[in-house]
Every structure is written in structure tokens, then in C-alpha cells.
Amino acid sequence: MGLSRPRLLELLSDAIRRPFTLLCAPAGFGKSSLLSTWAAEAVEQPIAAWLVLDEEDNDPARFFEYVRGALRSAGIEIGGPAARTHPGAASPSAKDRMAVLLDDLADLTQPVMLVLDDYHLVRNAELDTALAFLVEHAPENLRLVMATRETPRFPLARWRTKEWMSEIGADQLRFTQEEASAYLSRSMGLTIEPQSLRALAARTEGWIAGLQMAGLSLQRHIEVQGSAQLAQVVSAFNGEHSHVIDYLAGEVMRLQSRELSEFVRKVCVLDRFCAGLCDAVTGRSDSSALLAAVERGNLFLQRLDDQGRWFRFHQLFADFLRNGVDEAEAFELHRKASAWFEAHDRGPEAIKHALAARSDADAVRLFRQQVEELLARGELPTLLAWLEMLPTTLVRQHQDLAGYKAWLLFMSGRTTEAMEYHGVATALAALPDAPEPPEILFSLQAFIAINSDQPELAIELSQQALSRLGNTTSFFRLWPLFYSGLGLLRTGSTREAAEVLRQALDLGWSFGHRLTALDALGHLIPLMSGQGQLREAKLLCEEFLAQCSPSDEAHAPISGLLLIPMGMLAYERNELREAVELLEAGTGLCKRLGSVFHALAGTCALAKAFHASGMRDRAWNAIAAARELADRSRNPRRRRAVLVASADLHLRDNNVEAGRLALEELGPALEVAVEAQLLQVRVLLSSGATLPAMRMLGGIEAACRDQGQQGTLISVHLLQALGHRANGGRAATLEHLDKAISLAAAGGYVRPFLDADAELATLLRHASLGRSAFVEELLGAVRHPAQSPAASQETAPMQLTRTQLEVLVLIGKGLGNQQIAEQLVITVGTAKWHVSQIFEKLGVRNRSQAIAKARELSVL
Template sequence: MLKAKLALPPAQPMSLSRPRLLDLVSGSLKRPLTLLCAPAGFGKTTLLSAWVNEAVDRPAVAWLGLDEDDSDPVRFFDYLRAALQGADVGVGSSATAPLSGAGSPSPKDRMASLLDDLTELDHPVVLVLDDYQAIDNPELDAALTFLVEHLPEHLRLIVATRKDPQWPLSRWRTRQWVAELGTDQLRFTPDEAMAFLVRSMGLALDAESARTLAARTEGWVAGLQIAALSLQRHVQLEGATNLAQVATAFSGEHRHLIDYLAAEVMRQQPQMLQDFLRKTCILDRFSADLCDAVTERTDSRQMLVQVERANLFLRRLDDQGRWFRYHQLLADFLREGLAEPERIELHRRASAWFESEGMGKDAIKHALAARSDADAVRLFRSLVEDMLARGELPTLLAWLDMLPASLVRRHQDLAGYRAWLLFMSGRTVEAEEYYALTGAPDVAESSQEHKGILFALQAFLAITSDNPARAIELSRQALDQLGSSTSFFRVWALFYQGLGLLRTGLPKPATEMLRQALELGWAFGHRMTALDALAHLAPLMSAQGQLREAQLLCRASLERCSPSDEAQAPISGLILIPMGMLAYERNELHEAVELLEAGVALCRQLGNLYHTLAGECALAKVHHARGAREQAWNALATAQDLADRSRNPRRQRMVRMAVADLQLREGNVAAAKQSFEEIRAAVESSIEGQLLLARLLLASNHALAALRMLAAVEASCRSQGQAGLLVTVHVLQALGHRANGGRSATLGHLEKAVSLAASGGYVRPFLDGDGALAGLLRQVSSAAPAFVGGLLEQFRQPANEDVVEANTAGLTGTQLEVLRLVSQGLANQQIATRLVITLGTAKWHVSQIFEKLGVRNRAQAIAKARQSNLL
């Protein structure tokens, strides 16, 4: 991380104090956003630098100077978090939580996570984003829009840019949320022009000449500075006798004014200095050591002092004078004059220096600019694993885009990475093209680790393409090549082998693989993949009769993530969703809703679509069990929309299964049959599909056909050790024999179900079966008296007792309770403790309350709630 991007800018040498503008900036902080928008050279950064150094009683300032690389959301939020921490703002790293192949969270969701940490800000802070025009990412524009519209009371935002950002400025102007300083305010007045020319530039000009120059340059700061430099040179060569005449003759209307004046300035400099400027202009930011490496000189420190003294558009980026940059106008002019061979050589030297300093990302940027393909590929391979684990997917894809397509196609690992990244970014057609290139590794060119990574990538792509058998084989090959490595891809390969085994109907070995992925993920620090494994492992353990063990494993994992480690709050969604599913099995419906709602919200932040869909489908089932039919169908409608937009058949089938299940629960057998028939060919070989079909047959009065199917399912569950699923199988068999008049068989299967269910506390298989089971349960109570007694008690409870009436603001029952605690002055941690939820969940509920009420802070939320009779 380049500290110069975060350092508060020092006072610029030779700059002019402009009290009227300093007052405008200070006064603008009454509004959430201050926007400085003007073309290059109008002194935006200089003004903010002066305000930082001269303003009286200014708030704490978090400064971030942006460049084009910050269009990558992970990089942007890394720097944004660091800038805030530099201003003593306590923020975690939830906005940059590590990611795996599940996909990236949207920048808006990252911003929501960051805002959770900013909610309790207790002192005024100003966040300055300089050079925002460098950001080219609509999703980051949306994230900053979200920030402005939910800005905490003590935080203000100042943005300097050359063009208006893609934000709803018209709406904000109407609401008086934005203070704007533009070209008209930033222009030099005649008096300021006079003061600048005389005091800062040392020119003995009369007032009339100064006014003429100000008029000719239209108050353009950079234009006036270039003109003054030309006049300084004139004084050096010919004296000051006719200075006023030269100033009056100056024309600010020249078509190529910037090039003309810059050329004049450059022409007047010593050749050695011109050469130094030309060779260093390729650098966005530079130090003396870097300049030495690029220019092959040893006196760059002295040269930079000379450039600064000559006022040649050099800006210090830190108080120590270690890092600098050129004004963009000068840099653009100088780069235009570079010949291609020289430019390539300079970038090559810069790349070598950055690599030697351990700054790989800068090194690859210059290697790509130098067209050093071999170096770029080598650097890419050295960086890719860490960047994948961190989720810096846009940057990786941009680097691959800059490499020749023929080169990427020749290297199987590069083609695999590109296919994976294209899948993640939604460019499925292109992804398939590169996926086709990832065949067996070329033994001649590949190391063992290289081949292992390629096999792991192919395993992911096979899972994505709904080919679990191939994923198993590829994962095994990856593990063979990676051996005892601590690589991210070793954990990845274990995870995808587990998924492949699970999806081919082999739950026992799948459990072992997922356990290994979980354990190694924790050991190696790859939390995202570890918890993705847990999210699949916990339901699998429940199916195997280990409901209590699964709950304990989830709770232990949650302890490792939050609240003690707030930085990982979004990934805790991968734990909360399976915990909600397990709570449903025990008929703990209120807890299930809380866990699933929070888990779905966090998985949305994480960008994990699969688990978001699984959570919505589970939530629909829980809502229906509580009697909240409308909420149940709303959850499935949301899931259906997400699945359809993904265009992923497996995800669409998962939702259709949930739809058929809910239709069957409501007694709409015809609709359930139609929904099931749409997916029957793809799901009827799975146990879940067979159980749903058996229920359909029972509901259609085909008990014998259902019993034949259930006998086969029972045998399969026994052979695979799925004692948890056997509870449901035996309940359905009991219902089938009851419909067929077999009393002895009915009680026999019901007793088996009770015996299996009691140790784990499986309740829902009985409640989801048939109300008539209550009478039969009394006859098998000897198998587990206390358990059956509890079951009978729950049969007597009304289904809708847990439903909370909706309110006009759309707040859930939990959010109403959180709102009540907010009104009592409780902090997020206190709310979490009171409601027995994680800190991350409490923060998310507070954020949702703000959004639903259309407010930006707690005080506004309380006032709005009282107006709406919510308190």
C-alpha cells in the first residue's frame, strides 16, 4: 500500500493563500457532500492542500488520492479503509473480506459493511477523495452514491474531480445535500492573479499587466503559472525593462495553448533537466531511488530539488519529500514526446525496480506497458493466488486483457484463470471459449504446483458446468500435484472434490473432504473457502443424524469469526444460513428466521449467490411453518428472480424444488406436480427429489407407489449412513402404511422415526408430516417418552403464533426490536448482547432500518419512527 496516497498533503511551495476559498470549503461542510469540479489546472488539489494546512479548527481529515488502478473495488476499499483509520476512525476490514470462487460482493454491499463501522463515529471527520475522475467503475459510483445517501452525522465527504461523477446530483441539489465549487469559484480574481505573479512568482509586474494576464488566461491557474514561467525566463535573458509589453502581448487564445506554453517552458530549461523530466514522466508517482533506476542516474534527489525550485508542476505527496508526482498537464505533454523504443525501455526499468522493492502490482503494470510479456506472466503467476484469495478479480482480469490473446491461449493456466474470472464477471460466452483451452497440462512447461493450480481451476469450471464427476477427478489430480502445500488451491481442490462427491450421491466421502477443507482452510488462513465448506458440511451432517454436532460446529466457527473478529462479518453469513436450517429441524422457528434473514443479507454482501438462494428457500419454508404465507412466497419470488438472472440451470432447479415443496405444503397438489415435472429428469435420481416425489404420490393417493420408492430410499440412506434423512423416510413410510391400512407397519416405522429423531432433536419431520400423527405418536411414546411429550406439545401450538404483523416501513420483527433499543441509546454491541446475535448482524439490522426509513443516522431514525408510530 502506497502511503503517499493516504498522506495529508503538505503545503505546496510557491502556492498562494486564498482565504475566500478556504472559507468556502469550511462553510461547505454543513452539507454531506462538497464537490470540487473543474478541468485540470484550476487548483483543486492545491486548494484542498491549503485548507488542510491553514484552516482553523478543521475536523480530522482522511485523505485518499485516487488513480486508475483504484477502479478495482478491493483496492479502492483497501485504501478507503486505510485512509479512515489514518484519521482515527475505527473501521474493520469487512468491506474487503477475502473471497474465493463464489464471486465478489458488490461495491455497494462493501460500502454498506463499511458504513456499519461508521455508524458510531463520535467525532467530526472529513473524507477527501482527490482525482475521482480516475475511477471508471459504475459499481463504485453506486457505492459512493450509497455512502452519500447514508452518511453518518459526523462524517463529511469532499470530492475533487475533473468531471461530474455519475451520481444523482440533481436530486441531491434539490435536497441541499451538496455544496459545489466549480470553475467560476476557482478562477484567480484579478487581485489574486496580481498577488500570485508578484509574491509567488517574483515578477515585478504592474497591476494593469497582471489584470491583462488574468483576463487572457481567464483565471486559469495552470495557464497563469505557465505564462509566469515564460516571463521569468524572459527576465533572466533580457531583463525586466519591457516585461509589461511582453505580458500584454501574451495570447491566451492559442489553439494549442497547453502544448505551446509547456514547450516554451521546457525549451527554457537546461538540457540535463529536460532529459530528466522526459525520462521520469512515465511514472505516476516517484521517489529519488525510483528515478535513479529509470534514468540510470545517481543524482535524482538533487534533480527533484531543482525541478521543485523551478516550480515545474511538481507536487510533493508527503511531508518527508520522498514521493512526488507531476501535474497531469505536464506529464501528458512530456509523454507525447517519447519515442516508442525509449518509452518501452523506461517502463522495463521501472518494472525491475518495483519488483526488487517487493511492489509486484506496480511491477506488472510497468511490465505490461513495456510489452515484456514473459515478465508480466511471471509476475502474474507470483501474485495471482494472494489476489484471488483477497478477491481482486477486476485487476487480475484487466491484466489478462492487456496480454496478447494468443499468449493467454497458449498458456493453459492463464486460459484457466481467464475462464474463471470471466465466469465471475458474468461473461459466460467468453468464459466457455477459454474453458475449452484448459485441457490436460503440458508436462513440458508445467511445474507440479503449476499443474496443481490448473487442475484446481478446471475442477471449479467443471462444477460450474454441472459436471461433478469430472470435478472429482480434476480435484484429485490437483491434490496429487500440490502435495502438502499450504496453497489456497489445495484447500480449493479439497472443497470442489467434496462438492463433486456430494453431487454424485456420495455423502460419506463428501463429508470427509469437506471436513478437510474446513480444517485446512482455518489452518492456512483461507477463511472464505473454509466456511464455504462448512456451509455444505453442516446440512450434510444433519442428514447423517448429527444435528447437534453440526450446530456445535457452526457455533464454534462463528466464535472464530465474530464478534471478536468483526473484520470477517460478511463471511459469517456462510455460517448463519446452515444454522438457520438446523434451527428449523428442531422447530426453533423464531431463531431460524433471525439466523436466515441475517445470513441471507450477509451472503448478499459477500456476493455468494448459491448460499443466498439456499437461504431464501429455507426462509420460505420457515415462514410457511410460522403461518406467514405471504412472506414465504415473497422469499421464493426473490430467489426465483436471482436464479433466473444467473441463467444457471442448477440454481433454477433448486428454486423450483422449493416452489413445488411449498405448493405441496399448501395442498395444491396439481401445481406441485406441474412444478416437479419441469425438473423431474434432473432431480429424480437424488434422494431429495425422490422424497419430494414420494410426498406427491402420497398426496395423490398412490400410497403403494410411494412405499415402493421409499423402500429404495431407505436402503440407500442406510448404506450411506444418512440417519437424519431416515427420520423423514420413516415418517413418510408411516403415512403411506396408514393410508394403505397397515396399522402395525405404521406404528413400526413411526417408532423407528422417534428413536432416530430423539437423540438429535429432529422435530420438523413429524410436524411437516400430518396432524393425524399426533394421535399415533402416543402409541409409540415408550421409545422416547420425553421427546414424544415435547412433540405432542408442539403439535398443540398454533402455527401462526410466531408471526409479527408487517408495518408500513417494512421492518421485520427483529428490526422493530433493534429500533426500540436504538431509541434507548444502546450501542450496536449492547444491542447484539441483548438480542443474543452477532455484532455484524446487529450492525446490518441498523443499516437496514436506516435504508427502510430513508434516514442517515440514529437521531433521524428515532424521529422518523416516532412520526410513523413505530415507537
């Protein structure tokens, strides 16, 4: 292999302290290489007697002759014949021969390791019995080490219980990404950029032989075409490459029985499988036994559950097997799989196999059965992928399919294609003999109105849809309700918008429509923040987070809709490290979800958090990424969000002219967007136009009071204070500053003060509330800005947030999630989420490991 792997050498050194060490993994996982490297490099290694086996070694006499020869070659003094017999006596059994051998080795004075390589080629039950006898009766200084592709027929369960054996399997032998990089570089002279390396490591799944074959393909490509387009070669590498085919055909499949080979060839069309599914696809009734044989033979089979019910093949092995299935047979196998999954209420898998079988009618029927449930769970990319697998002509023949595709394309930012399918759906609905329009079209029309700057029309269309749908629990009853809330928000009716969005949130969650609920939450939280309800908004987020388990929904793409508003709230509290973490995680998840709007909103908020943390380059990179998202979607609403964020960053950089130009691009939208209006005020104040700025602030203040926007009033009063200061009105300056402090203290707002003006510290010291604890907190924040998320690990080991450091300390004290929640005054769900984040950042799996790691980092 040409690469030393210290972690495995240490593992093997620990393993051979027991009587039996088993290295069991499929072909090409480096078992023999590990043993030979260990023999050459290990410190204080025992004497190694090495025997590489082949098919002819099934004869006991031959086997023991070679074992004795291996021992002698290693310098072990041993008697002559394998067993002492009398003339005419029957040939001794393998167990008898082993008993004699153990007698000869009884007086060993130094450690000896008997290595049997390729034991899968031995298929003699007598030899199995003899070697089991060795393990159970071996002298203190003798160890048996076995490398094999198949699980040996030994009493392993009993040996594990008695701690007589150590095991090293495929999971331990897999190359890590770092080892893969080192191997390709040192052994094959290949340097691959990180993204391609990650893709290749994922594709080969740590299979060493697979990585080597991929390296050979890359070397050949470089020889013929140079180093250009290596990424494309990496992405195309699969089990159909000639090196993979030759290896698997020669080293693996030739050793299998015809029955087993035919079984795995048919099963390979399945991404995952169980015995019942295999029976249905192959027409057999003994798949359970065959799967056990495949697993025992280490035929690149991986368990997907602890019970051993569900399995999958290694990707490259599956690719290789599929190469031997012709198209007609593959269609039939997929059709049977689809029928099985449908019969077992597994709709998504049934659709997938129906599409693979080109059973379009079945696929459409199953799609219609599943679409609302998958929409509710937020599986937008999956639904769009299914529709794109159907023939385009078929989708264009059905109102509902065209409508679904239009809406999903809109959500993913593909506006031009979306408008085309919207036109198809609308035209079909207008035909004389057209059936009643499907519910998706009502939601789609309201969606388009919102994103075409027609909020009044969106409200009207939403009300029409709600009247038609009545009190059903349909997914499409909730979307018009949600779009009605957005329409009210766009027209400035923030009180009413908050009520409607709260209704959509509550109904969506109670109906199980989490996408609608969390989308509504994502718009409601900034509204609540603007209303002065920062603490209430935080508690609301934690309430919903508590209902998401860290092992499922909390790490699913849909949870990004929750993490982004939580990050925005953390920013307002000046908890910048936590804000960046939440916003980065949430934005990445929303991209996977296919929700461009929320990904863009998260990216813009992230730019503010980066800038406030002193990371200007990352802030502007985030704005560039947001602009790319907006431009690609060709959506004016999204483009405006980026312009507002750009103007804000320019003003933070004291580039007033650039900020003014960005705001000018907003056009009439400037008049209805409060955030944009406040930025315009900042431009005017910075330009010395104090009177126009104060007039604008008067109008904004009146609107905020009318709509109960107490949170927004904080920024209004701060800007009014700055305006009066510019005019020399000290009393009015301090009056507005006191009003801002009173409103902010009630909700815990910090950032409005830090974002308002660099000289604010001077004003704060003269405020009439200057001795309050909140003002002291503000002054402390001004004097000691929140630490950048890029700070050294000395102050924040492994990039843990302040809350996570507190949680880690409580874990070290032995507190459970409920107790942690009570100590920190957070919900149990939030505690669980922080614990899962701590495990991930520390690279541990449980609390004990987390405590050990924390002590290593001097946190505990």
C-alpha cells in the first residue's frame, strides 16, 4: 500500500494482546498490507510466523505441514511430524494434529504470532474445529491472527463474551479522507483539489483497492490529456471502469457460487434491501439465508440497522453488478420493487422504482398520493427531481403536475422555467372541457403575485382560495393563508400580518405541515423582533426546536427555516459567535431544502454578523453569494433584499455614496421597506441633510407606533438622537436616547446601539439611565466588542459558542438534558440541540467522550 497508518498500527498492537485477532473485510481493504506494515514497524512485536493460504491448503496434513514450516522459518524450535502415529493407524484428525502442535509449543519462552492470511479460501470444517481448539487451549505466549474476507465458522459470540478475541473490520480499515489524500500523493504522485478528493473518498467509501483503481484512471487521464478536467474524471468514476470490473470479476465474483452470483446480480438494482424485498424482486423464498451468506462472505454488504434487517452494497460493487443487468430485466426488477414498496406503505421508494421502471402511469399515481405529505415535510428537491424524471410531454398534459413543477421551480430560484410551466398549467385550466383547477394553482397564483410586487392581489387571491378550500386540513389551505400574511406584511399592515402568520404557524404545526409552519415562523420572527418581542421570539423558536429531535428533523434541511431566525435573534442580542453558527448552518440547510428566499435572507443576515465580528472580507463575500442567488432567480423581491444588505454594509464601511447608490436602485420599494427607509435616513445624516432626515424619521415613528413596532422604534429613536446631536440639541438628544434605552432594555436589544454610531459611547455615559445594568452592559459591549467567530481556540475550544461552553460544563457535572435546560433557563429541545452540536464539534459520540475531550482542552 505504501502508506503507514499509525491509528491502525496502534489498534493492531492492542488487538494481539488477546488469543485471537480477526481482520475480516471484503477484498481490497488492506488487511494483508496492514499486517505486513505492522510486522515491519511495530515496537516490541512478537515473532511472526506467516502463512498465506490458497485453495489447496484445505487438506489437514498439508495445512499443518505448512504451519510447522512457517513456525520454523520464524525461528521457532518445533518437533518433526505434525502428529505421532503408529504404522497402520488411521490418519489423525485435524484436532489431533493441533493438540500435538500445541504440545510442541507449550514451552514457548517468547511471544509468537501465527498469522493466517486469506483464510476464506479454507473451507474445511475439520480445520475450523482445530483452530477453535487452538484459540481455547493456546499457551500464554501464542497468538492467532487471521485475515479473511469471510466470517470464519468459529464460536465468535462466546469468544467475544469471554474477551478472547479482538476484531478489526471494514469500518476501521477504510481510508479516512486524510489517508486517501496521503496515499494518492505519496504512492501515486497525484495531487487532487479538496472538493474532488472529498467526492472520490465518498465514492470509494474508504475502499483502498477502489481508491487505487481510481488513481490509476486519473494517472491514465493525466498521461493522455494532462491535468485538466480531473474533477470530471473523479465524478464519473464508478463500477463500470475497466480496472474495477477486472478486479471484482477476478478477485471476488469468481469465488462465488452460481446461485449467490445470480442473487446479488438481481438485488443490485436496489439501493437498500431486506429479505422480503429480495424475495419479491428475485422470485425466491430463501433470501434471508442468502443475505446471511453474502454478509458472512463479506461481499461488500453493509448493514443499515442494528437488527441486520436492511442492507446495501458498496457503491462501486453495486455499479459493477448493475453492468451485468440488461435494460429490460432492470425495468422488470424495478417494477417488482415498486409494487413491494407500495404494498408496504413506502410511497417515496415506490415512486422511485416506478420511475426507474419507466412505469409512468404508476409514477404519476404514486406522486399524487404522496405529494402533500412530502411537501409538508419540506422534501422539495425530491419532488422536483421526480417530476423532472417524468417525460416533459406527460407533465405538460396535466394541470396539477405542471402547477407543482412551476411552484417547485419558483422555490428553487429557476424563475424562467417556472413561468413557462405556470403558463402551461393556466392554459390547461382555461380549456373548455378542463376539470376543476387543482388546489396548487390557487397557491401558485398568490405566490406569483407576492413575488411580482402585487401584495394586494396576493391578499385577494389568497382569500378566494381560502373560501374555496373551506376548513380542510389540506396543505394548500395553509399556503394561501401564509401568502395572505405576506401580502399584509408587504402593504405595511404588520399587526394583522403577525396575526395571520401566527395562525398559519399554529395550524401548519397542528396539521403536521412543517414546511408551512416553519416558513411562517421564518417571517414571523423578524416581525416579532420589530414589535419589541425579542425575548418572546427567542422562546417561540425554542418551543419549536424542542419538538425536533437532534437525530432527525433538527438536522434535516427543513430545520434551516428555524435556525436562520434564531441566528437573527442572536445577532440582536450581540451573541455574534452563536449568530454566525446558526446562520451558517441554517443557510446551508435551506439551500439543500431548495428554498432560495430563506437561503438568501440567511446569507444577508450572515453578512451583517461577519461585519460586526470584524470579518469584512467574509461579509462582502456573503453579499456576493447572495447577489448570485438573487440574480439567478430573477426575482425582484430577492434582488431588493440584497440591495438593502449591500447598502447597510457600505454605510458600516462609511462609504456613504455607495450606500446611497444601492438605495437608489430600490426605486419605489424604498417607500414601503422600513429597513430601507432607516438606511436612507443614515445616508442623509451622514451627508449633513439633517432636516430631511428628521422629517423622514417623524413619519417612520408615527407608522411604527400605529403598527406597534416597538423594536423598530429603538433604531428610530437612536437616529433621532443622532440628528438632534448634529443640530446641537443636547436635551432632545438625551431624551431620544433614554427612550431607545427603555425600549431596548425591556427586550434585551444590544446591536441597534452598536450599529448606530461609533461615538455612541459618549452619549450613553450621559444618559439619565446611565447607571442602569443594561446601560453598563451596553458600555461593556462598546469597550469590548463580541469576539469574532474566528477567535483562537484558547478562548473557544473547537469553536463552541458561549452557551455550548456552559452546556459542556454542566455535562461535566453529570447533568441530564432536563437539568441543563433548567439551569440555563432554556427548553429541553434547545439543550438537546446544543449537546448534539457539542458532540459534532468535538468529534465525539457520547457524553463520556465529550467530558474527556473537554478536559484535554482544559475546559473542565
